[in-house]
Amino acid sequence: MNAVVWRKPWQRNVLVLSVLVLVAVWGQHSQELEKFKKDKRLGFSNYMPETLGDWRNLTQKPSENGGSTNYNEIYQALFSHPELGRMAITIEYTSDSRQQFELHYPDICHEARGDRIIPFPSRNFHLQDGNTVNAAMMSWQKVGGGHDALAAYWYVTPDGVTSNTVKLKWDQALSGLLRRPTEAVMVRFDSFYRSISHEEQRLTRIEAISDLLHHMSQTLEPGFSQLLFKQLEDLKT
Numbered sequence: 001m002n003a004v005v006w007r008k009p010w011q012r013n014v015l016v017l018s019v020l021v022l023v024a025v026w027g028q029h030s031q032e033l034e035k036f037k038k039d040k041r042l043g044f045s046n047y048m049p050e051t052l053g054d055w056r057n058l059t060q061k062p063s064e065n066g067g068s069t070n071y072n073e074i075y076q077a078l079f080s081h082p083e084l085g086r087m088a089i090t091i092e093y094t095s096d097s098r099q100q101f102e103l104h105y106p107d108i109c110h111e112a113r114g115d116r117i118i119p120f121p122s123r124n125f126h127l128q129d130g131n132t133v134n135a136a137m138m139s140w141q142k143v144g145g146g147h148d149a150l151a152a153y154w155y156v157t158p159d160g161v162t163s164n165t166v167k168l169k170w171d172q173a174l175s176g177l178l179r180r181p182t183e184a185v186m187v188r189f190d191s192f193y194r195s196i197s198h199e200e201q202r203l204t205r206i207e208a209i210s211d212l213l214h215h216m217s218q219t220l221e222p223g224f225s226q227l228l229f230k231q232l233e234d235l236k237t
Contacts, residue, residue: 040095042185044075047224048089053215055079055087084208088149088190091228095183105165106153106188107138114143120202122163123152125210127217133229135189135209136163139202150205153188156227187228189213 050057059078075091092104110117120137127133135152142148154163162168168184189212191205217225 041073042093042227044073044091044093047221048075048077048091049219052079052212052219054083055081055212055215058086079212081208081211084191084204084211086192087208087212088188088192089212090186090188090190092186092188093183104186105168106140106151106186107136107165110138110140116141116143123206125152125213127229128214129217131229133161133213134163136165147192149190149192150202150209151188151190152209153186156185156187156230157182161230185227 048057056079057077058080072095073093075089077089079087079089081087107117107119118139120139122134122136124132124134133154135154137150137152139148139150154161155165155168157168189209191208193201193205217229220228
């Protein structure tokens with residue numbers, strides 16, 4: 001039997017990719033996908049203080065269970081500063097970030113809702129220990145009027161931090177193909193302001209996010225700080 005000779009390398013690559021896609025599709029339809037560790041919680045509310053420097057927590061929802069939705073746990077709180085205004089913090093955790101259970105990606109979710117979005121280049125924010133965290137940046141305006149905010153967000157996995165939604169979705173697709181569920185946390189800050197297109201206000205919102213991040217990295221317990229800014233590891237609750 002004669003061996004197959006590939007005249008062009010791309011032909012072999014296309015075939016391999018096609019086989020991988022077929023295997024992934026077959027795996028998804030051959031059996032119902034079950035969520036990995038669907039009852040696992042990290043207890044965000046236990047680690048978030050009521051004050052962070054001059055920031056005060058106004059309305060905190062205790063960490064909620066995702067139930068039948070994609071996430072395991074979500075923490076949401078609205079903080080206020082006497083000079084820098086209001087800031088919403090969202091921390092979301094999923095024990096299995098494959099397609100059916102993936103996180104709420106801010107850029108994708110706001111676009112799907114019909115909000116007006118202005119993306120900006122990612123930005124490094126300085127932490128108390130001298131390190132930085134790279135955050136994706138965008139302004140959004142709620143469809144039909146209402147909230148305007150500058151959002152900064154990133155994702156934390158066992159491999160570290162990324163602000164690239166496309167990269168994370170690719171990694172999650174691969175983990176689904178290999179049937180190796182990957183945990184993930186989304187950290188998000190929404191700094192509210194009046195005009196989505198006003199440059200001076202946007203710079204003030206960046207200052208607000210930077211200030212709150214500085215106080216968080218200074219105040220939070222080391223294990224929780226690492227989970228939010230460096231690498232996803234289990235917390236001791």
